[in-house]
Each structure stands twice: as C-alpha cells, then as structure tokens.
Amino acid sequence: MRIILLILKRARIFLLFLILEIIAFSLILNQRSFQRATFLSATNTVSGQINQQFNNLSSYLNLKVENENLVRENVRLRNLLDQSRVFQSYGADTIQDSVHQIRYTTVSARVISGTYAKYNNYLTLDKGRKSGIKPNMGVAGPNGVVGIVTNVSQNFASVLPIINPGITISGKFQKSGYFGPLSWDGNSHQEAFVEDIPRYAEIKEGDTIISDSRSRVFPEGLMIGVVAGKTLQTDQNFYRIKVKLSTDFTRLENVYIIKDKLKYELDSLSSAP
Amino acid sequence: MKTGKLILYFTLTCLLQVLIFNEFLFSGFLNPYVYILFLILLPPSLSRSSILLISFAMGLVIDIFENSAGVHAASCTAFAYLRPVLLNVLLKKNQDETRESLNLGEVGFIFIAIYCLLSVLIHHFFLFAIEAFSFEHLSTLLTRTVHSSLFSFLFILLYLLWNLRKRPTL
Numbered sequence: 506m507r508i509i510l511l512i513l514k515r516a517r518i519f520l521l522f523l524i525l526e527i528i529a530f531s532l533i534l535n536q537r538s539f540q541r542a543t544f545l546s547a548t549n550t551v552s553g554q555i556n557q558q559f560n561n562l563s564s565y566l567n568l569k570v571e572n573e574n575l576v577r578e579n580v581r582l583r584n585l586l587d588q589s590r591v592f593q594s595y596g597a598d599t600i601q602d603s604v605h606q607i608r609y610t611t612v613s614a615r616v617i618s619g620t621y622a623k624y625n626n627y628l629t630l631d632k633g634r635k636s637g638i639k640p641n642m643g644v645a646g647p648n649g650v651v652g653i654v655t656n657v658s659q660n661f662a663s664v665l666p667i668i669n670p671g672i673t674i675s676g677k678f679q680k681s682g683y684f685g686p687l688s689w690d691g692n693s694h695q696e697a698f699v700e701d702i703p704r705y706a707e708i709k710e711g712d713t714i715i716s717d718s719r720s721r722v723f724p725e726g727l728m729i730g731v732v733a734g735k736t737l738q739t740d741q742n743f744y745r746i747k748v749k750l751s752t753d754f755t756r757l758e759n760v761y762i763i764k765d766k767l768k769y770e771l772d773s774l775s776s777a778p
Numbered sequence: 779m780k781t782g783k784l785i786l787y788f789t790l791t792c793l794l795q796v797l798i799f800n801e802f803l804f805s806g807f808l809n810p811y812v813y814i815l816f817l818i819l820l821p822p823s824l825s826r827s828s829i830l831l832i833s834f835a836m837g838l839v840i841d842i843f844e845n846s847a848g849v850h851a852a853s854c855t856a857f858a859y860l861r862p863v864l865l866n867v868l869l870k871k872n873q874d875e876t877r878e879s880l881n882l883g884e885v886g887f888i889f890i891a892i893y894c895l896l897s898v899l900i901h902h903f904f905l906f907a908i909e910a911f912s913f914e915h916l917s918t919l920l921t922r923t924v925h926s927s928l929f930s931f932l933f934i935l936l937y938l939l940w941n942l943r944k945r946p947t948l
Contacts, residue, residue, distance in 0.1 A: 517827070518826045518827060518830070518859075519859075521827050521830050521831075522830055522855060522858075522859045525830060525831075525834045525851070525855045526852055526855055526856065528834075528848070528851070529834070529837070529838075529848030529849075529851040529852035529855060530848060530852060531848070532841075532847040532848030532851070533847045533848045533849060533852065533908065533911075535847065536847035536848075555796075555843075556843070559797055563801070618845070620844070620845070622808070622809055623809075623846070623909060624906075624909050624910045625846070625909065627845045629845070663845070691910070691915070691918070692918065
C-alpha cells in the first residue's frame with residue numbers, strides 16, 4: 506500500500522498530465538463523432554455574444570465590398586423577376602398550379618465568426634432556432650454554395666462549410682451534366698475537388714460547376730465554382746477535377762439559409778426500406 | 779508573481795489572441811498563436827501541477843472561442859509537460875527550477891529567444907498534428923508547423939525586443 510502511495514506521489518505530475526490530456530482528447534473525439542460538443546461550441550451564448558460584438562465593429566471595414574456583392578446579387582435577382590420577362594398569352598385558361606409551388610425559402614443571416622485557414626473550418630451565423638433554423642439546412646452566399654448547418658441554439662447556428670474535410674456534397678457540371686462528390690482536401694480555401702468523373706467526359710477549364718439536388722440540401726443550380734484543372738485518378742478511368750470555389754471564405758459576411766419544404770417528405774421516402 | 783497579476787495577464791493574453799491575433803491571416807493558413815508566450819514565460823517557481831492546470835485552462839479558453847473542441851487544450855498541456863525538460867536542457871542547471879522568473883538580464887537574450895523558438899515549434903507541432911488527427915499528410919503538417927511557428931515567433935521576438943531595455947520578467 507505504501508509503495509503504491511509512493512509511486513502515486515512520484516508520478517502525480519504525469520498522472521495530472523494524463524488526466525488533462527484525456528479530458529482534451531475526449532472533447533475532440535466528442536466533436537468529431539457527434540457534430541459538436543455542445544457546451545464548448547460557438548453557439549455558446551457567452552462566446553457568441555463576444556464574437557458578435559466584435560463582428561459588429563469589423564463589419565464596418567468590409568462595408569464597401571459587401572455592398573458591391575449585394576448589389577450584384579440584387580441585379581441577378583431582379584433579372585429573374587416576372588417584370589423583366591415578356592408575358593405571352595397562349596389563350597389558355599388560368600391554371601391553379603399545385604406542382605410548381607415554392608419549395609425553397611430563404612432566411613438571411615450574417616456570419617459572426619468563422620475560420621478558413623484551419624483543417625476543420627467552421628462558421629457561426631447569427632440566426633438560430635428562433636428563426637426556424639434546423640440542422641442539415643443548406644447555406645449559400647452571394648457567390649454560391651457555402652455549407653450545411655450542423656448545430657443550432659436559440660440565437661446562433663454553426664455551419665460546416667464546404668472547406669471542411671468532414672463534408673461532401675454533390676457537384677454537377679452545368680454544361681455536360683456529369684456529377685460527382687465534391688470534397689475538400691484540407692489545403693487551400695479556394696480549391697476543392699470533384700471525383701469520379703468518367704474519362705470520356707469532355708471537361709474544359711472554366712466549365713461551371715453547380716449544386717445538384719442529389720445532395721438533398723441545396724436546390725439545383727447554385728454556383729459552386731469553375732474547373733481549374735484535372736488529373737486522372739490512380740485507377741486511370743476517372744478524372745479528379747480541381748474546382749476553384751466561387752465563394753470567397755475570407756470575406757464572407759451575408760449568407761442565406763435555405764429551407765426545403767419538401768425535405769421531410771423526401772427523407773421519409775428514402776429512409777423507408 | 780502574485781496571483782492577481784497572473785489572472786490579469788491570463789485574461790489579457792486570451793483577449794489579445796481571440797480578438798486581434800486570430801484575425802491575422804497571411805497567405806491563407808498562417809495564423810499566429812501568440813498566447814503561447816504567456817505559458818512560455820510563466821515563472822519556473824510555480825509548481826509543475828499548477829503550470830499544467832494553467833496551460834490547460836488557457837488552451838480551453840482559446841478553444842471555446844476558436845470552436846476547436848480540445849485541440850488547443852491538448853497541445854498546451856503537452857507543451858506544459860515538456861517545458862521543464864526544455865528548460866533543464868537549455869539551462870543545464872537544476873537550481874534554475876527555483877527561479878522567481880525568467881529574467882532577461884540574468885539568462886541572456888539569446889537564451890530566451892532560443893527557448894521561445896523551441897517552445898513555439900513544439901506547441902505548434904502538437905497543435906497541427908492534433909488538429910489534423912493523423913500523420914497521413916506529414917509534409918503538409920511540417921510545412922504548416924514551420925511557417926506558422928516562424929510567424930508566431932516573429933511577434934514574440936517583437937515583444938522581447940520591446941522589453942529588452944526594461945529587463946522585465948513577464
């Protein structure tokens with residue numbers, strides 16, 4: 506007994522070290538296996554508030570660029586309005602169209618903190634459960650796809666951006682229609698990769714890659730990026746396409762959270778045996 | 779050093795790191811982690827267990843703001859455990875463990891600079907290794923470690939040079 510106590514006394518520094526490391530690693534593993542260790546997340550009220558205060562200050566410095574981006578998006582949206590189209594009457598009666606009801610609605614939000622230079626990047630938005638945000642909703646910015654909501658608190662939501670190795674979405678080539686999984690390799694926040702594109706596909710640099718409804722998070726047709734290069738995979742039959750992302754994560758401020766009204770229906774259908 | 783002063787510096791370091799240095803980013807992946815200076819300059823007269831606990835707490839605070847679970851806590855604790863070894867190797871004298879502080883005038887500027895550089899390298903290596911959670915991309919890991927370390931060290935060197943005249947402790 507005395508020997509055990511003696512050993513314990515001599516090794517107490519090491520034991521303390523071990524205990525602290527075990528706590529730290531259990532937090533890390535917790536975050537990796539579930540989406541987030543809740544009490545340590547950025548949706549935590551205290552750090553969320555402080556980040557928000559600081560963000561209020563720093564957002565002034567980016568006002569000009571943000572305004573330009575918003576104006577550009579307004580122009581694009583205005584072009585989609587009915588006013589900018591020519592209405593042609595075909596003489597048919599009015600049809601109550603129950604097929605083309607609005608499926609996606611958006612909620613605007615601001616990024617109050619975020620990283621893009623790490624291996625596991627996250628964003629925090631200033632809208633939460635009170636605004637009807639739920640996990641697994643898609644997030645898009647003025648320039649295209651941003652990421653997916655993972656965790657929600659009363660007033661904040663954390664987002665897994667596409668520059669996080671833990672997320673894969675479906676990307677599609679606008680021109681040719683080929684699609685494949687888009688994921689990030691952990692290096693540059695400007696590049697991601699689409700894999701498993703068949704060798705015979707004609708893919709040129711500069712081709713546009715858009716979101717694909719196969720990922721069930723984003724509506725079809727949101728911009729993801731453009732092709733920046735291609736290499737053959739080791740099996741020599743498929744291409745690995747390098748994509749230059751259209752969203753600039755270094756100065757992302759205003760984003761939209763996309764709600765899909767039919768998501769529940771779609772999920773319940775595909776989870777059935 | 780008094781406990782009150784310690785707590786004051788602890789808070790100040792956390793705020794500086796979270797609000798200012800986390801906003802610095804060069805060429806996409808260089809983020810200076812200057813808060814490590816606080817842990818480097820903790821007086822060696824503190825008991826090893828309290829140094830471990832302080833480092834863990836510091837890491838945890840940074841983690842909460844950086845949203846990175848326990849990555850910083852783990853690397854800070856690892857650094858704190860290795861710190862006495864590093865000091866012993868560099869000073870080659872055991873009695874230095876009882877020093878009140880790491881005084882620039884006593885131990886020399888070159889010593890402090892080398893000690894800081896090695897500490898930053900150790901801490902950053904643990905940090906990036908734990909963050910990536912694999913040694914699969916060892917070359918990326920090492921380049922990240924070296925680049926980021928030099929960047930952090932630059933800020934630490936500035937601090938040391940700033941205080942060269944005054945011969946302060948922390």
